[in-house]
Amino acid sequence: MGPTVSIPFNYLRMFLYAILSSLALSGIFHIEPAGAGTYLNSAHGNSSYGVKRSATGFPPDYTKGLCGHCHEQHFSIDGSEPEPMDGAPSNYELFYSNYVNQTDNICFQCHKDISSYQTGGSLTNRSYSFRAGGWTADSLNDLLEAFSFTSPGTSHNLDDIATLITAKSWNYTSDSNPCDACHNPHAAQGDPVGSPNSAKSSGARGWPVSRPSLHSKDNNAWGLWGDSSGEKMSDYAGVLLYQAPYRYNSTTTYEPDGSTTQNGSNLTDYVTFCADCHNTTNTIYSTTLGRNLRTIDWNAAKHGKGAAVLDSASDIFSPYQDAQLGNYVMACTDCHEPHGSSNVFFIRGEVNSSVPVTVITEAGTNNGPTGRCNSEWTYLCGKCHKGLESSDGHVHPSFIPPDTEGCSDASCHSGDDGCIYTSCGTCHYHESDTVFGTPYGEKLF
Amino acid sequence: MIRLKYYIFLPIIITVVAVFSVEIPAVITGTCSNCHTMHNSQNGEAVVSYVYGSETTDAKNYLLVGTCLGCHAQDGFSMVAKVNGVDTPQVYHKDATGDLAGGNFAYILGTKGSGASDAKGHNVIDFGNTEDTLSSPPGHHDPDGIGINITCAGIAGCHGVRKSGGGIYGNHHRNVDGRLTTADQAYNSYRFLTGVKGLEDADWEKTKSVSDHNEYFGAITPMTYSGNCNICHNPQGIKPANNTMSGFCGTCHRYFHVTDEIGGTSSPFTRHPTDVVLPGSGEYSGYNGGGNPYSLVARVARTAVPAVPGDTAYPGTDVVMCLSCHAAHATDNADMMRWNYKSTTLSTAISGCNICHTAKN
Numbered sequence: 143m144g145p146t147v148s149i150p151f152n153y154l155r156m157f158l159y160a161i162l163s164s165l166a167l168s169g170i171f172h173i174e175p176a177g178a179g180t181y182l183n184s185a186h187g188n189s190s191y192g193v194k195r196s197a198t199g200f201p202p203d204y205t206k207g208l209c210g211h212c213h214e215q216h217f218s219i220d221g222s223e224p225e226p227m228d229g230a231p232s233n234y235e236l237f238y239s240n241y242v243n244q245t246d247n248i249c250f251q252c253h254k255d256i257s258s259y260q261t262g263g264s265l266t267n268r269s270y271s272f273r274a275g276g277w278t279a280d281s282l283n284d285l286l287e288a289f290s291f292t293s294p295g296t297s298h299n300l301d302d303i304a305t306l307i308t309a310k311s312w313n314y315t316s317d318s319n320p321c322d323a324c325h326n327p328h329a330a331q332g333d334p335v336g337s338p339n340s341a342k343s344s345g346a347r348g349w350p351v352s353r354p355s356l357h358s359k360d361n362n363a364w365g366l367w368g369d370s371s372g373e374k375m376s377d378y379a380g381v382l383l384y385q386a387p388y389r390y391n392s393t394t395t396y397e398p399d400g401s402t403t404q405n406g407s408n409l410t411d412y413v414t415f416c417a418d419c420h421n422t423t424n425t426i427y428s429t430t431l432g433r434n435l436r437t438i439d440w441n442a443a444k445h446g447k448g449a450a451v452l453d454s455a456s457d458i459f460s461p462y463q464d465a466q467l468g469n470y471v472m473a474c475t476d477c478h479e480p481h482g483s484s485n486v487f488f489i490r491g492e493v494n495s496s497v498p499v500t501v502i503t504e505a506g507t508n509n510g511p512t513g514r515c516n517s518e519w520t521y522l523c524g525k526c527h528k529g530l531e532s533s534d535g536h537v538h539p540s541f542i543p544p545d546t547e548g549c550s551d552a553s554c555h556s557g558d559d560g561c562i563y564t565s566c567g568t569c570h571y572h573e574s575d576t577v578f579g580t581p582y583g584e585k586l587f
Numbered sequence: 588m589i590r591l592k593y594y595i596f597l598p599i600i601i602t603v604v605a606v607f608s609v610e611i612p613a614v615i616t617g618t619c620s621n622c623h624t625m626h627n628s629q630n631g632e633a634v635v636s637y638v639y640g641s642e643t644t645d646a647k648n649y650l651l652v653g654t655c656l657g658c659h660a661q662d663g664f665s666m667v668a669k670v671n672g673v674d675t676p677q678v679y680h681k682d683a684t685g686d687l688a689g690g691n692f693a694y695i696l697g698t699k700g701s702g703a704s705d706a707k708g709h710n711v712i713d714f715g716n717t718e719d720t721l722s723s724p725p726g727h728h729d730p731d732g733i734g735i736n737i738t739c740a741g742i743a744g745c746h747g748v749r750k751s752g753g754g755i756y757g758n759h760h761r762n763v764d765g766r767l768t769t770a771d772q773a774y775n776s777y778r779f780l781t782g783v784k785g786l787e788d789a790d791w792e793k794t795k796s797v798s799d800h801n802e803y804f805g806a807i808t809p810m811t812y813s814g815n816c817n818i819c820h821n822p823q824g825i826k827p828a829n830n831t832m833s834g835f836c837g838t839c840h841r842y843f844h845v846t847d848e849i850g851g852t853s854s855p856f857t858r859h860p861t862d863v864v865l866p867g868s869g870e871y872s873g874y875n876g877g878g879n880p881y882s883l884v885a886r887v888a889r890t891a892v893p894a895v896p897g898d899t900a901y902p903g904t905d906v907v908m909c910l911s912c913h914a915a916h917a918t919d920n921a922d923m924m925r926w927n928y929k930s931t932t933l934s935t936a937i938s939g940c941n942i943c944h945t946a947k948n
Contacts, residue, residue, distance in 0.1 A: 179948040182934060187947075189933040201921075207933045209940055209947070215859040215912075216843050220706070221721045231857035233850065240855075317855045328947055359854075360869035361946030 180329040180361055182207070185348070187328070191336045193252065195237070196261040199224035212236055212248070212327075226251065226259070233317050241319040244300050245290050249321050254286035266338040270479050270490065273333065274398035276341045276389035277492035288481035294502035297482030299429050306419060306426055312357045323419075324480070326352040328361045331369075341389075342399040344408065351410065355418040368410025375406025375473050378413050382447060383469040385462055387476055387526075388495035393460065397476075404461065409473060413440050416474045431504075436572045443572065444585050445472045457528040459494065477522065493525040505565050519566035530566075615760055621671040622759070623650040637661070637670055639679075640715060649756065655739045656713050662698065666691075667793050676791040678916050679714070688792035688801050689778075690914035690923065700919035708917020711737050711744070726840035726848075728812075733839070742824070745835075745915075746779040750824030755779060764789070768892050770830050772823075777804070782826030783835045784892050797881050798898035803832045805888025805906035808852050809862040810834050812845040832888060833861035836909040843909075860907060862888075867903020870946035874902050884925050885911050885942035912939065 181187040192207035199222055204210050210219075217223055217231035226238055232248070233240050237259075241247040252260040253267055265284060272280040282288060291297040303320035314323070321327075331348030334340055349369035358364040367373055375384040384406030386396035396404050417440060419426065426435040440446035452467045462470065479488040485501045493499050499521045524530040569577050574586040615622070624634035624646075633644040637653020639660050647654060658670045660679030666687050668677050679692045681699050690708060696716055697703025710718045712735075723730030724737070738744040740754045747755040761774035770776040770784045777785030786802035788795070806829050810818045818828045819838040827834030837844030843858055850857035865871050865887060875882040879900045887905035889897070913923045920927045926939035934948070941948040 178934065179946065181937075181947045187933070192933075201929070203929055205929070205931050205933050205936050208928070208936050210928070216726065216840075217858055218725045218843075221723070221725045231848070231850070233855035233857060235857060235859060358869070362870055 180326075180365070183331065184327075184329050185332040185335075185350075186212070186330070188336065191332075194261045195224075195252070195259045196263070197225035197259050240317065241300070241304065241321075244297065245286060247300075247319055247321065249319065249327075250286045250289075253284060255284040258284075268338060269481075269483070270475055271390075271483075271492040273342050274475065275387075275490065275492045275495075276392070276395070276397075276400055277497060278341060278390075279497075280491055282483075285481060288479070288483075291482040291484060293430075294486065295482065295484040296430055296486055296488050298480070298488065302427060302429055303419075306424065307354055307357075310355070312354055313359060314354075314357060322357070323354045324351050324415075326361070326364050326366070329364070329366055331366065344399045344401045344403075347399060347408070349410065351415055353415055353418055367415055368412075373411050373414075375409040375411050375413070375471075378411040379406060379447075379471045382471045383466055384409070384471050384473065385466070387493065388461055390492055390495055390497070392495055396461070406473065409475075412473045412475045413446070413471070420474075438572050440471075442585060443587055445470075445587060447471055448585050458526050459528060461494075462526055489522055493522060496525060499525065504567065523566050523570070615762070617673055618671075620652075621673050622652055624652050625650060639713070655755070660692065660714070662693070667790065685793075686918075688788065688795070688915075690916035690918045692917050694917045694919045704921065706921045707919065708923050709737060709745075709915070710735070711739055713739055724839040726842035726844075728841050737839075740779075747773045748781060748824050749826065749838075753824050766892055766894055776826075777832070780832075780835055781824060782821075782828075782830055783832055784830045785832065786892050786894075786896065788896070795883060797883070798896055800881070800883060800886075800896050802893050802896055803886065803888040803908055803910055804830060804892050805833060805890060805908050806831045806862040807864050807890060807906060809844050809846050809849065809860065810837060812841065812847045818845070829862070831862055831908070832910055833908040836861075840909075859912075861909050861911075862906055864904065864906050865900070865902045865943060867901075871902045871943055873945040874900050875942050882942045884939050886925075887911065907943070911943070 182189070185191070186193045187207040189205065189207050193211040194204070194206040195211040196202070199219065201210075201219060213235040214224070214231070214237050215235055217235070224237070228238060232238060236248045238248045238251045239246075252258050252265050255264045255266065257263065258265045267283070267285045267288070269277075269280050269282045269288065271277045272282070289297045289300065300320040303323050304318065307314040307318060307320065307323045308316055329352060330350045332338060333348040333350050334342045334346040335348040337346055340346075349366040351367050352364055353367045356364060356367075371377070378384070386398070386404045386406060386409065389395040389397060389400050394402070396402065398409050401408065417438070420435065420438045422437050422439045424437070427433075428435050442448040444450040450468050450470070452464060458464060458467070477490060477493060479490050482488055483491060485491065485499065486504050487501075489499060489501045491497060491499050501518050501522050503518065520530040569582075570587045572587055575582055575584060577586070627634050627644075627646040627650075635644040635647055635652055637657035638644055639654060639656030642654055642657060653670065656679065658675050659677060661668045661677060662679055662681065663677070664681050664683075666677050666680050666682040666685065667674050668680070669675065676687050678687070678689060679698075680686075681693060691699060692708055692711070692714055693699035694707040695703065695705060695710055696714060700707075705716070705718050705720050710716055710721075718735045721735055723733055723735060727733055733743070736743050740747040742749055742751050742753060744754075747753055747758055755773070758774040758779055761772075762779075763769075763775045764787055766786050767775055767777045767784050770782050773779050773781040777783040777787060784804035788799065788801045792800055810827065810829050812818060818834075819825055819841070821828075825838050827838055833844055842848040844861055846852055848858060849860050852863065865874060873879075874887075875885070879902060881887070881896075881898055881900050886908070887900045888908040888910075889905055912925060914925055915923075917923055918925060921929045924939065926935075928936055928939070930936040937947065
C-alpha cells in the first residue's frame with residue numbers, strides 16, 4: 143500500500159463551503175457565468191425574469207431569456223407556426239411584425255398588462271414618475287398603455303421617431319422598430335432591475351437606454367447609456383449643478399433612486415441622450431402637434447446651461463436654492479415622461495415630490511389648482527417656482543415688452559374670457575426669447 | 588543542373604497536386620463475400636446476418652449479406668463496426684465516446700442519451716419508430732404529398748439516387764472518397780448525397796478535432812425557387828442545383844432555405860439564412876473567439892471544397908449552413924441541435940448561438 147495523502151479537514155470543509163455557497167448564491171441571484179455579456183445581463187436575457195413566451199404551440203420548456211422567445215428561426219416549431227400566427231414570417235425572424243404602428247408592434251405583444259405573451263399574461267412597466275419619482279400611486283402599468291395616450295394625453299409618436307431615425311445616418315433602416323431608437327433589446331436593463339412594481343433603489347439599478355446616434359447592429363458596439371462614468375447628469379452639469387428633485391412626498395430622499403444623492407451622479411445624462419434628436423439642428427415633425435417641434439439648445443436654455451438670474455421672479459421651492467440660481471442644470475426627465483402621459487408634452491404626473499400635475503392643453507386654458515382659468519401650467523411650474531398661487535400674487539419683472547406696463551399689460555391680464563392669468567407657456571417654452579413676438583433680450587425658459 | 592531543376596520543380600509539382608487534388612476513387616476492393624452471398628446458405632445456415640430489429644435473414648436484393656440498417660445500425664458499442672472485417676460507419680450505436688459526424692439515431696429511440704424523442708432526429712421509418720409530432724417535413728412545399736415516410740435512401744430518403752427505383756444500388760462499388768467536387772451522381776457526391784459537394788473525413792469523424800473534420804460546401808446565396816422546380820427536381824431524381832449541403836436540406840425543407848421564403852439575400856431575414864456569408868464585421872468577426880478557430884459545434888461551410896480540413900473559419904468568406912446548428916441524423920438534443928438549446932441554464936442554451944452571435948452572450 144502506498145502512502146496515503148490526507149487533506150486537512152478544515153481545508154476540505156472550507157472548500158465545500160465555498161462550493162455550496164457559490165451554488166446557493168447563483169441559485170438565489172441567478173448569477174450568470176463570469177463571461178456573461180450584455181445580453182445575459184439585460185432584462186430580456188435574464189434567466190430569472192427575462193423573456194419567456196407562453197403561447198399555444200410554443201414549447202413551454204424553453205428557458206427564460208432564450209432567443210426563441212422572440213425569434214423564430216424557421217417560422218416553424220414542431221412543424222407549425224406557434225401563436226401569434228400572422229401567416230407569414232416576420233423580419234429579423236421575430237414572432238410578430240417588428241413594427242406596425244403606434245400601438246402595434248413586436249414589443250407590445252409582451253409589454254402590456256392584458257393578453258401579454260409573456261408568461262403570466264401580463265408584463266408591468268411603470269412610469270418614470272413611479273420609478274424615479276416614487277409616486278407609486280400612478281396607475282399606469284404597461285408600455286402599451288404609455289404609448290396609447292391620445293388627446294389630451296400624449297405619447298412619444300413612434301411613426302415620427304421612425305421617420306427621424308431612418309433619415310439619420312445612425313444605421314437604422316425602414317425596417318427598424320422605433321422602440322429601438324432608445325432601447326437596445328439585447329442590452330436594455332430594467333430600472334429597477336427585476337422589480338417592475340417598485341420604485342428605483344440604489345441597490346437595484348439598471349440602465350434601460352442606448353443612444354440612438356450610437357446605434358449599431360453590433361451589440362458590442364451599441365452599449366447602454368448611463369451605466370458608465372461620463373454618462374451621468376453630474377457629468378453633463380460639469381462645473382454647474384444638477385439638483386435632483388425630491389422623491390414623492392419626501393423632503394429627505396431624491397430622484398431617481400430614493401437615496402440622498404442629489405447631484406445626478408446616479409442619473410443617466412438624459413440631456414445628452416434626448417439631444418441626439420431634440421437639439422438645435424434636427425427638424426422633427428410632430429404628428430401630434432401638427433407642426434415641427436421646437437429645436438432645443440439646452441446649453442443656452444435657462445433650465446439648461448444657459449444663464450439664469452436671481453430676480454424678483456426667482457423664488458423657488460426646495461430642494462432648489464435661490465442662492466444657486468444660475469448654476470442649475472435640469473434633466474429632461476425632471477419634467478417629462480419618456481413614453482407618454484395623460485398630460486400634453488408627456489409632462490409628468492408628479493414633479494418634485496408632489497402631485498397633481500395636470501396640464502392637458504398646450505395653451506393652458508383649463509382651470510388650475512385655485513380655480514383660476516389659464517392657470518393650468520402652474521401645476522407644473524409651481525412645483526418649483528413660488529409665486530404662482532393666487533394668494534401669492536404674481537411677481538413678474540416689472541418690464542415686459544412690448545410696453546412697460548409690466549403686470550398690468552393688457553395682453554397678460556385681460557383676456558376676452560376675463561381670466562387674470564395668461565398661460566405660463568405663452569411665453570415660457572423651449573427656446574422662447576420673445577414676448578408676444580417681441581424680443582425679450584434673454585431666454586425665457 | 589538537371590538535378591537542380593528537379594529539386595526546384597518537385598515541390599511545385601507536389602503543391603499543385605495538393606491544391607488541385609482530384610477525386611480519389613475508393614471503390615470497394617475487398618472480397619465479394621464481404622458483402623454478397625450467392626445462395627444465402629453456408630453449411631445450411633443463412634449467410635445473411637446483418638439485419639436490424641425484426642428484419643429476417645432471408646435472401647436480400649443484390650445478394651447482399653445484410654440490409655442498410657443491418658450493416659450501419661448494429662446497435663453495438665462502437666461507432667465504427669465491422670461487416671465481415673470491413674470498417675462500417677454506424678448511425679445507430681451505444682458508443683459512449685461519441686458519435687460520427689451525422690449523429691446517432693439511437694437518441695430518437697432512447698437507446699442512448701437522455702431519453703427517447705421523435706424531435707431528436709430525422710425519424711426514418713426504417714427504425715420502426717412512429718412519428719408522433721410531425722405530419723410532414725417542416726418547410727416542405729407539398730406537405731400532404733410527401734408525408735413522413737422518410738427513409739435512408741431512395742425517393743423518400745437522403746442517400747443515393749432519389750427517384751423511383753433509385754437508392755444506393757451500385758454506388759458502394761463506384762464510391763469516390765475524400766474531396767468531392769463533381770457531385771453529378773450519387774457515387775461522386777458527398778456521402779452519397781446526390782448533388783452535394785464536400786470533403787469527407789476518412790473516419791467519418793470517429794476522431795475529430797479543429798483540423799480533423801468533414802468540410803461542407805456552401806454558397807454565398809441560397810437557391811431561389813421563383814417557380815423553378817428544377818432547383819430540386821431533375822431527371823436524375825431530387826438533388827440541389829447549387830450543390831450545397833444547405834441546398835440539399837432545402838430539397839425537403841424548401842421554405843427554410845430559398846430566398847423567396849427567408850426574406851431575400853440580406854438582412855432583415857425572415858428565417859435564419861443558410862448559404863449566406865457569415866459577415867466579416869461586427870460580432871460575427873469574433874466567431875468562436877480569437878483567431879476564429881473552426882468550431883465543431885457551429886460549423887461553417889466553405890465556398891470552395893478544400894483539399895484538407897481547415898482549422899480556421901473565415902468570417903466574410905465562409906457561409907452559414909443548416910449543419911451549422913443541426914446534425915443530419917440525430918443528436919441528444921431537441922430538433923437535432925448540436926448543442927442543448929433547451930438547457931435550463933440559459934448560457935448553455937445559447938452557447939451555440941454565441942459562437943456566431945458573439946455579442947448576444
